[in-house]
Amino acid sequence: MAVHVLAVLAYKEGDRVTSTLLAGSINTNPVMVRRLLLDLQRAKLVETCKGAGSGSRLSRSPGRINLAEVFRAVEDSESFATPNRKPNAACPVGNCIRETLNRIFLSAQNALERDLEKTTLATLLDMVKTSGACGQKKVS
Amino acid sequence: MAVHVLAVLAYKEGDRVTSTLLAGSINTNPVMVRRLLLDLQRAKLVETCKGAGSGSRLSRSPGRINLAEVFRAVEDSESFATPNRKPNAACPVGNCIRETLNRIFLSAQNALERDLEKTTLATLLDMVKTSGACGQKKVS
């Protein structure tokens, strides 16, 4: 979903896009988009201006943004390896396994991110564009 | 959480363990454990018998079970790359991006699994055992 926003931004390269327009594009409401944009701003992936006629745009060219960065920008909100289960006393494995698993998952997540690094927003957009016959309609 | 169950099973190697005991160990209820065990049975990671004095045990030695297998056994239930967002028409990127992202995430997930393959249940257990000072109490 974060990727989707960035893809739209990349699509209209350079232009400032309002959160309302983005929201319509990914079929949600402006507030959700703005919340997401805050993460992306923190990660220095987008620049947002307030005021009339403003909006957001990529802060770098799509070729210089890879998906691992995007993943990291939002990983807290969309994390996956969060066991979020309360540790249980009185179990010899239960006590320490959490910490050990964290280390293992961290390594696995690194592997995942290294793979995501291979794809930039620009190549993603190319893939989407050339991915054959999707019912293409003009955007509003 | 699936890993946790298997770790306990590995801990009492060979013994049959009831779902009730496992549930207490990971601090949940027996039904959750049984549902999880069904996945693990399908993946041929555990063997379960009904009847009095029965329960589950690993179907292989912990050294021959790696974490990628565990991940795959439960990935449908605990999947992470599920954008679960309805596709939205009338957006040129929105239409095709789903499918493209799926391909990319599949690759990333492969990378993740290849990393998980490096760790077996046995090494995990070793790590837990030697991971220093955790308040160890005897299990019930």
Place this chain on the structure above:
DNA sequence: ATTTTATGTAATTTCAGTTGTTACATTATT
């Protein structure tokens, strides 16, 4: 055989986290 112990599974409820909505202050442009 009957009782006991355990799994398999469905139906329902409970709970938490996410998402959506509304509202409004703030800021920049026109």
Place this chain on the structure above:
DNA sequence: AATAATGTAACAACTGAAATTACATAAAAT
């Protein structure tokens, strides 16, 4: 000034996971 946009908080609605309950079934123990 007036307008158009973001930032942000408060709250409602929704969704999905987990817990609970219940019961049928199967295997073992007696």
